[in-house]
Amino acid sequence: MSGELSPIDKAKFVAARQAAEFVESGMRVGLGTGSTAAWLVRCLGEKVREEGLRIKGVPTSTRTAELARDVGLEVISLDEAKWLDLTIDGADEFDTELSLIKGGGGALLQEKIVATASDQMIVIADAAKEVRMLGGFPLPVEVIPFGWQSTQALVEEILISMDVMGRQATMRMNGDRPFVTDEANHIIDLHLSRIGNPRQLSMVLNQIPGVVENGLFIDICDKVVIGHSDGRVEVRDINEGTVTESQLDFVEDENLFRDI
Numbered sequence: 001m002s003g004e005l006s007p008i009d010k011a012k013f014v015a016a017r018q019a020a021e022f023v024e025s026g027m028r029v030g031l032g033t034g035s036t037a038a039w040l041v042r043c044l045g046e047k048v049r050e051e052g053l054r055i056k057g058v059p060t061s062t063r064t065a066e067l068a069r070d071v072g073l074e075v076i077s078l079d080e081a082k083w084l085d086l087t088i089d090g091a092d093e094f095d096t097e098l099s100l101i102k103g104g105g106g107a108l109l110q111e112k113i114v115a116t117a118s119d120q121m122i123v124i125a126d127a128a129k130e131v132r133m134l135g136g137f138p139l140p141v142e143v144i145p146f147g148w149q150s151t152q153a154l155v156e157e158i159l160i161s162m163d164v165m166g167r168q169a170t171m172r173m174n175g176d177r178p179f180v181t182d183e184a185n186h187i188i189d190l191h192l193s194r195i196g197n198p199r200q201l202s203m204v205l206n207q208i209p210g211v212v213e214n215g216l217f218i219d220i221c222d223k224v225v226i227g228h229s230d231g232r233v234e235v236r237d238i239n240e241g242t243v244t245e246s247q248l249d250f251v252e253d254e255n256l257f258r259d260i
């Protein structure tokens with residue numbers, strides 16, 4: 001990638017740049033997956049090279065692990081880290097309670113395990129990810145391949161019984177084959193348009209035997225760093241209820257602009 005960033009990439013970049021300031025030397029840091037999290041990984045790589053930041057990173061997917069190593073981060077497994085100081089990740093949607101939909105890139109399982117094993121989770125997002133009610137983005141549900149069609153039928157039955165809007169469930173495809181996650185599972189996307197009670201839906205979905213996990217992150221995220229394409233960054237904190245705002249410059253750094 002070279003030259004001018006698109007407005008959306010500028011927004012993702014400034015969110016990542018700001019969030020990288022929460023990372024301190026000595027920390028064990030969960031590294032999210034996706035295009036926004038990739039900016040974070042690049043920013044951390046830059047801080048390691050330029051400022052001597054010393055951290056151990058736990059990636060949430062094979063592609064994040066690859067990028068993290070490429071930019072010079074020390075990568076360890078969650079089992080080696082056991083517990084993390086902080087996880088920084090992207091999201092597909094967030095609401096006013098900082099509940100999230102994640103898994104657009106299929107990494108929701110590792111992402112939820114890593115975020116839950118962290119003292120703090122910070123989400124980085126462009127402003128378009130903010131919604132009044134979750135559900136506009138299809139909700140990913142990770143299922144084991146064995147009997148996935150029966151699992152999908154059970155999911156659909158539950159959506160009907162809960163009277164959830166939309167109700168359509170589709171197998172995520174990669175070409176003409178089902179998409180396969182890092183854990184060798186499949187993803188069923190639920191096209192719901194609005195999720196009135198995300199907590200209840202999450203609990204009910206996870207009770208179906210073939211369901212491994214779903215992309216609703218409830219009471220996991222502590223802060224959202226929201227980037228705008230003009231360089232403005234807002235930070236919302238669930239505990240302190242604070243909103244801070246700052247303005248970041250775009251930094252022309254060839255290393256940061258490498259393709260994922």
Ligand SMILES: O=C[C@H](O)[C@H](O)[C@H](O)COP(=O)(O)O
Pocket residue numbers: 032033034035036037089090091092101102103104105106107108111
């Ligand atoms: O599985 C993917 C992750 O949950 C991503 O963090 C999420 O889809 C957001 O991705 P992006 O930053 O590319 O919009």
